[in-house]
Amino acid sequence: MSPMIELREVGLRDGLQLVGRYPETAQKQRWLGAAHEAGVRHFEVGSYLPARTAPQFADIDALVATVGRLPGARCAVLALNDRGLQNAIAGDAHDIGMVISATEAHSQRNMRRSRDQAIELVVRAVALNRETGAGKRIVAGVAMAFGCSIAGQVAPAEVLRLAERLIEAGADAISIADTVGYAGPRQVHSLVTAIGRLAGGRPLGIHLHDTRGLGLANAAAAIEAGATLIDAATGGLGGCPFAPGASGNIVFEDLVFLCQTMGLATGIDIERLVAARALLAEAMPEEPMFGAIARTELPIGHHQM
């Protein structure tokens, strides 16, 4: 993979947030191996949450270990509270993701804390990472950065103010999320560009949902604006059960094709990646799998890179 762009597979984390039936650990591990063989080198494998409330993530440490054995692979986990942070720092993942919400309403209702409290957790993460010498990359994200399903429109200036506070808190990378698929490519280009000016060379991430069909247009805009850490999920996993047919995350396979048409090196073989879908489809037979490239073939003369 080009050092310029990291395509991060978040299916085992964001793709499992809402599913009724999730894969067994061995099924997840087989799929991780197959995706790695296809060339994927970055996986977000879960969130450190109590097994009681989030049983789909109970095997997170086993998955971190699996990714650790895959040559050249990078592993990310999410930490949403102090307990999760301590587990993530003590564990073997390379990246720790942390999330604040762009709106106070969403922060209070969905995360049951204020945005200030969420930022304080990032401050503690940076301190703990330094004190323990854990050497993690702290990736701080702003959810609902392009609009909020509770509060509605979100001012870009507000997102920039929050991103600035995350940078001041010491985050190693900043990511913004179109959590509910509200964005269009001009908003994405504009906000990624503005955050890039603040970020002082830190990697810029983008997390997009394809709820309204603009996910790949937004990914292209984000890449043009300088985003280098792009999230996606195999088959667009993570669709909302309340909107049948609405895709969740942008489709990883289609994102790879997009990047290849843009001349960006991905190191990924799309045909092998598509073949690996079968392992997830088998493990989650009720989940719809989205994506275009999986249903057709690569263009004649297409150069995979």
Added chain:
Amino acid sequence: MSPMIELREVGLRDGLQLVGRYPETAQKQRWLGAAHEAGVRHFEVGSYLPARTAPQFADIDALVATVGRLPGARCAVLALNDRGLQNAIAGDAHDIGMVISATEAHSQRNMRRSRDQAIELVVRAVALNRETGAGKRIVAGVAMAFGCSIAGQVAPAEVLRLAERLIEAGADAISIADTVGYAGPRQVHSLVTAIGRLAGGRPLGIHLHDTRGLGLANAAAAIEAGATLIDAATGGLGGCPFAPGASGNIVFEDLVFLCQTMGLATGIDIERLVAARALLAEAMPEEPMFGAIARTELPIGHHQM
């Protein structure tokens, strides 16, 4: 609709190229009325071909008349040979579309003529339009402009050379087509920009298929590069029967949403447009209908324009 951008509904033409069962004339007319009520102002309604070989277009003159009665609506038809051209010139459509292929192989195999012969037809169209005082807009398109399912890769310089010949032939507008969904947004941006330099202020069209999921990303890139005449079909009609699940034309409803997020005035009410889908779905129950915005709701606070 903004004078800057024309969103052209091509479902009744390109969307019916491959379907097994097509709507009755009255069903087409009801849908045209409903789409017009939602704000659509430009329709391509068919191709002048013998009813024997293309029965789905046998009612083309009735549809041209229907669009003619819709206030402010513009009607386009396709003419692929001299007979079709004469019918189109004699008829009441505002725009006559003509197509040449970017590759000699595709031109010979699919259109059974050389590219030179196709360009000569455009020359004759311009002459006939002038002689008869018909006042049509001749929209000349280059198919397979981003790659060809027979010849493979297509050099942009070759497309530019052909576009230049169409301009010399006197075409009033130039359109390029990603007929088989090979393009990515960087190629689209680059080629539309280059054709814009040749076109001397003529409207620039783009016709995109979503076969590999990049249709809306490509539409955004084309608009950023100066394309002003954008084709799409309700529900992404026009999928290929040989690639199940593969969408055809880009989805009109999603294109409208894209344009609205870009701050472009469309004059279209997405909710009414989505409601009109039901008329087509009812008329073609076997055809899959694609699209994201139809499966969810508009963002809270989204400003339709």
